Amino acid sequence: MKKTYIALAILLAMAAYLYTCRKKPLSMEDLAAKYENKVVLICGASSGIGEEVVYQLAEVGAKIMIVARRENRLISVKEEALRRGGQHARVEYMVYDFSDVKNSGKVVDKTIEVFGRL
DSSP states (O other): OHHHHHHHHHHHHHHHHHHHHOOOOOOHHHHHHHHTTOEEEEESTTSHHHHHHHHHHHHTTOEEEEEESOHHHHHHHHHHHHHHHGGGOEEEEEEOOTTOGGGTHHHHHHHHHHHSOO
């Protein structure tokens, strides 16, 4: 019986923590305020969450360097991001495989070369 009360107390504490720590998602206005004209480097940008982040940031005017292994997918993502972001969007891409950890600094160097900062 005592173990049941302890488990219930832990469960209630976890629920209270999750309830009080939740944050509402950023609105497009919040994103624009944070990322408009900022340089953002997104790795894994050819699909999934990375791809969606590219689209969201393009819509608010971020300057984006997208990086992944598949050039054909990067080209598609870039075209869609430019379409969604309109005249304010600036998206460049670099093909890179991050399994080559030693040379991964090249991605940062290329981003700074293209956008002047990161």
